Structures are given as C-alpha cells and as structure tokens.
Amino acid sequence: VLPRLARPFEYEAPRSLGEALDLLRRWGPDARLLAGGTDLLVSMHERGLTPACLIDLKRIPDLDEIDVLPGGDVRLGPLVTVRTLERSPIVHERLPVLAEAARLIGSVQIRNLATLGGNLCNASPSADLAPPLLVLDASVEITGTGGSKRVPLSKFFTGPGRTVLNGAILTAVWVPAPPLGTRAVYLKHTPRQAMDVAGPGVAVYVHLEAGSAKCVEVRIAMGGVAPTPLRAAQAEAVLRGKNVTPERIETAAATAVGEIHRYAGDAVDQRSSGRRFSREYRRAMVKVLTRRALAQICR
Numbered sequence: 604v605l606p607r608l609a610r611p612f613e614y615e616a617p618r619s620l621g622e623a624l625d626l627l628r629r630w631g632p633d634a635r636l637l638a639g640g641t642d643l644l645v646s647m648h649e650r651g652l653t654p655a656c657l658i659d660l661k662r663i664p665d666l667d668e669i670d671v672l673p674g675g676d677v678r679l680g681p682l683v684t685v686r687t688l689e690r691s692p693i694v695h696e697r698l699p700v701l702a703e704a705a706r707l708i709g710s711v712q713i714r715n716l717a718t719l720g721g722n723l724c725n726a727s728p729s730a731d732l733a734p735p736l737l738v739l740d741a742s743v744e745i746t747g748t749g750g751s752k753r754v755p756l757s758k759f760f761t762g763p764g765r766t767v768l769n770g771a772i773l774t775a776v777w778v779p780a781p782p783l784g785t786r787a788v789y790l791k792h793t794p795r796q797a798m799d800v801a802g803p804g805v806a807v808y809v810h811l812e813a814g815s816a817k818c819v820e821v822r823i824a825m826g827g828v829a830p831t832p833l834r835a836a837q838a839e840a841v842l843r844g845k846n847v848t849p850e851r852i853e854t855a856a857a858t859a860v861g862e863i864h865r866y867a868g869d870a871v872d873q874r875s876s877g878r879r880f881s882r883e884y885r886r887a888m889v890k891v892l893t894r895r896a897l898a899q900i901c902r
C-alpha cells in the first residue's frame with residue numbers, strides 16, 4: 604500500500620513543447636516533468652517530494668520516436684520507453700549495447716513505463732542507460748525557453764540527482780554511428796536476478812584494427828561507483844593504440860578502480876547502490892566487470 608501523498612498537486616498535459624515550456628516558466632521550480640513516473644512517483648510517495656504541478660510530457664507528439672539520420676547516427680526521443688529500446692530492430696542492429704542494458708532494467712512492467720529521458724534526467728549514479736550511452740559518445744539535446752543546445756552526455760550529470768538541465772527539457776539523445784568493427788558490452792553486478800537493487804555497472808566499447816589485436820579506440824564507462832556515471836579515461840589510455848593483451852586488460856581494470864578513488868568517502872547517492880554495497884565491494888566489482896567486459900569483446 605502506497606503512503607498518502609503529502610500534498611495535492613495540479614496536473615497539466617501540454618500538447619506541444621512550447622506549451623510545456625510555458626508551463627515550466629509559469630510554475631518554476633514547483634513543477635516537475637512527468638514521463639513514465641517510475642522514479643518521480645516513488646520520490647513523491649516515499650521521499651517526501653511535493654511538487655505543486657506535474658507537467659506530463661506524454662501527449663507531446665514525436666518525443667517517442669527513433670530515427671536513423673543520413674550517415675547512420677541515431678536520434679532517440681526522450682519518451683522512448685526502455686522496453687522499446689530493448690525490442691527496437693533499429694537499436695538491436697545499430698546500438699546493441701543499449702538494448703542489452705535496457706533488458707537489465709527492472710521488470711517488464713517497469714520497462715513498459717520507464718523512459719530513456721527519465722533514466723538520464725533522474726541522474727541516479729547507477730542509471731543503467733548512462734554507461735552504454737557514455738561509451739557510445741552520445742550527446743543530449745536540451746530545450747529551454749532560450750532555445751535548444753547539444754551537450755555531450757559526459758558533461759550532463761553534475762551529481763546524484765543533478766544535471767545541467769536547470770529547468771529545461773531533454774528533447775533528444777543523439778548517438779553517432781559506431782564505425783564498422785566496433786563491439787560494446789554492458790555488464791552489471793546484481794546479486795540476484797530480476798528487480799534487484801542497483802549494483803555497479805561497466806560498459807566497454809572497443810574498435811580493433813581489422814585482423815589484429817591493435818586497439819584503435821576504446822571507451823570505458825562506470826555506473827554506481829561515484830556521484831555520477833563516468834568515463835574511465837586513464838584506463839582507456841592503457842589500451843588505446845596498443846595491442847590488447849591479458850596483461851594490458853588487467854592493468855586497465857586496475858586503473859579504472861584507481862579512477863574512482865578520487866571520490867573521497869562514500870559519495871555515491873544514498874538512494875542508490877551506496878546504501879547497499881560497501882565502497883570496497885563496489886570497487887572490487889568494477890575491476891572484475893571491466894576485466895570481464897574487455898576479455899569478452901577482445902576475444
């Protein structure tokens with residue numbers, strides 16, 4: 604049984620982006636945007652969040668589309684559900700690591716409601732769609748009253764539950780077409796199977812030179828280990844431009860752990876995996892997952 608909400612709220616369902624922006628301007632910080640509601644309603648029921656108005660984005664046309672652009676880049680609308688990411692032939696064919704990550708989220712019921720935009724804008728350090736999108740070098744389109752701008756996803760998160768949005772709406776996620784010959788994988792640690800608490804997750808993207816072990820490009824991103832999902836730039840440097848060997852994989856995995864050491868104390872959001880796994884355990888898992896992911900795709 605859900606606890607009673609602390610206070611009633613207004614509900615608005617704008618039919619255009621312009622209308623939604625007008626409502627945001629009128630209500631200011633008392634308003635919250637509503638997508639699937641799987642994070643927002645939990646915050647309202649269990650964490651005392653009391654918005655004066657919910658602005659439902661779901662009646663705005665076209666925000667749930669997936670488009671392949673000339674050149675092969677993919678544009679994902681913020682209202683694309685996690686279930687659609689899991690099942691879309693376009694995502695399977697072009698961005699399989701994203702489909703893989705989507706499949707690991709919650710239950711089918713949650714995935715049917717949960718959206719891509721909600722997962723990123725909620726800014727949980729362990730949001731499962733963040734590491735794969737970071738290694739795919741995605742950027743987000745942010746639309747506010749002053750217009751739209753593109754921001755690399757790596758600059759989008761500023762802390763647990765915080766982003767650079769500042770009252771704007773995330774209106775698209777852009778993913779550059781991965782070159783032929785790249786492979787990516789997302790591994791997440793969950794002690795049990797379905798609907799488990801969020802554990803650390805690691806996404807790895809590797810482009811090997813055709814017919815050799817030389818690593819042309821590598822990207823590694825981690826979730827659930829620091830205040831925001833983040834790229835492991837130093838670990839990437841261990842492999843970029845070099846032949847991938849078991850020894851280098853081991854060094855890269857250890858370096859990735861070193862990169863989260865700069866976050867003093869237990870900085871992971873307490874709503875997320877920080878509450879459930881010790882710092883030492885999360886770091887040990889990052890090493891295991893990074894090593895395993897690299898070994899899996901560099902076979």
Ligand SMILES: Cc1cc2nc3c(=O)[nH]c(=O)nc-3n(C[C@H](O)[C@H](O)[C@H](O)COP(=O)(O)OP(=O)(O)OC[C@H]3O[C@@H](n4cnc5c(N)ncnc54)[C@H](O)[C@@H]3O)c2cc1C
Nearest residue numbers: 636638639640641642643709717718720721722724731773
């Ligand atoms: C039982 C359960 C299990 C879960 N398991 C997982 C899991 O395994 N992995 C995982 O990553 N997450 C999990 N979640 C969290 C949640 O389902 C996802 O983060 C989901 O993708 C959120 O999307 P939503 O559409 O429901 O967001 P909402 O709840 O509608 O919104 C979340 C936040 O984002 C803001 N927002 C939404 N859309 C926009 C936009 N376009 N522009 C600006 N701000 C916006 C809202 O105002 C709100 O602050 C789980 C949740 C539950 C309840």
